[in-house]
Amino acid sequence: MIYLVEDDESIRELVVYTLNSQGLEAQGFERPSLFWKALEKELPSLVLLDIMLPKINGYELMEYAKTLQLPVIFITAMGTTEHKVKGLRMGADDYLPKPFEIVEL
Numbered sequence: 763m764i765y766l767v768e769d770d771e772s773i774r775e776l777v778v779y780t781l782n783s784q785g786l787e788a789q790g791f792e793r794p795s796l797f798w799k800a801l802e803k804e805l806p807s808l809v810l811l812d813i814m815l816p817k818i819n820g821y822e823l824m825e826y827a828k829t830l831q832l833p834v835i836f837i838t839a840m841g842t843t844e845h846k847v848k849g850l851r852m853g854a855d856d857y858l859p860k861p862f863e864i865v866e867l
Contacts, residue, residue, distance in 0.1 A: 769792050769814075774792060
């Protein structure tokens, strides 16, 4: 299972659809609170996170996911070198800036 936390509905739907169509199980969440509830039921194999989310940011979500030893990839519009380095130094396993090609994902 792959969890995606992304508040942009069109991106969330496209990524989840693409992953599912490739034979992977994926579930998307528009708000961090929904992500927390899902973690209580099932731990995913991978977490894809946007950084700019309502109420809590992706960096904070990543810190929690890492306590559960979950791999995390940021998918975010914050694509400067500074942001990439920050995300990777904080523990992200990879960093994919938006816009991205779906085959890249």
